[in-house]
Amino acid sequence: MEHYPSRLLEEAVNELSRLPGIGRRGALRLALHLLKQESADVERFGNSIIRLRTQINYCSCCHNISETEICNICSNPRRDASQICVVQDIRDVMAVENTSQYNGLYHVLGGIISPMDGIGPGQIKIESLVEKVNTGKISEVIMALSATMEGDTTVFYISKKLRDSGVKISILARGVAIGGELEYADEVTLGRSIINRVPYENALVK
């Protein structure tokens, strides 16, 4: 039993400790930090979080976060609308965008098939991807999901669903990280990167 000197503090700690990766001790530390900030700053903090959840919109096309009905990427005529990069969530869109190596569109699944977490194919946005591909306007679907069992399961499920459409399906290259020391690469990755070795001239970054 912890002795909280105030119900307000206890409530704030309860709320903060529900965030992922934050335990009760960390939540108390955050609450005491917030108590030391200016009132106006804390109000801005709390309100920005409430606004985030209550006012945000999603692109009706790719399910990415958007300020408009159709997001900036989907509505950009200079992007290649024949390519769709399938990602787990919004963070992955940002990660791929930051590489500046991709100029097609996205499709945000909003999750990944994970029986352990009780997430099945019906809970993520697979149907709308299949519909988009079935319009016949898509030439390639790039599966940019995590190289985990859940990611692989999701790729397998989606590729089966898309098989009849005849669309080209590709996945991200897997191998040793660029700049990484070989001795720190795990065995599975290293083994795969030997099996999937590429001719030297293809591997040079252009």
Added chain:
Amino acid sequence: MEHYPSRLLEEAVNELSRLPGIGRRGALRLALHLLKQESADVERFGNSIIRLRTQINYCSCCHNISETEICNICSNPRRDASQICVVQDIRDVMAVENTSQYNGLYHVLGGIISPMDGIGPGQIKIESLVEKVNTGKISEVIMALSATMEGDTTVFYISKKLRDSGVKISILARGVAIGGELEYADEVTLGRSIINRVPYENALVK
């Protein structure tokens, strides 16, 4: 430059990343987590944080958080009002209370003297402690501050301020942690615990 798909998201990430120990990557993870929660839950979360900062009160006697003008500890007639335990912040009051080994009152400094962080004696609640002690009603001041350079500096400063009052000043015992393996104790602590060794019969927990 990160590509945020929405200004609302960027603002929330900015706010979250100002929390101690949370970087921009962690802030984005928290923001995306909050987006997946129920609207009502996120509103409760945000409002509890705002309420914490705007509605909380401090005990006018010990500066601990309180729901009332004088906190539950200061106003409790069964507590020994002749002892004051001086702590850095509210968390430490909770930690000492959780031991159930102390029945006196507290004094929350609200910080610790730290030239590195630009915190001098004037920015923490030392004056009101000196005033309390100068009433002559206090028999012992227990300095329960961290065993760090900042803590020791603060103890030194306060003990000088209280010297004329003739009050008894004590500090927490320092030594190897109970239940800790000796081989993991650091050399300074171990050395001090040898110098300050106590007769066996005094060391038994009663």
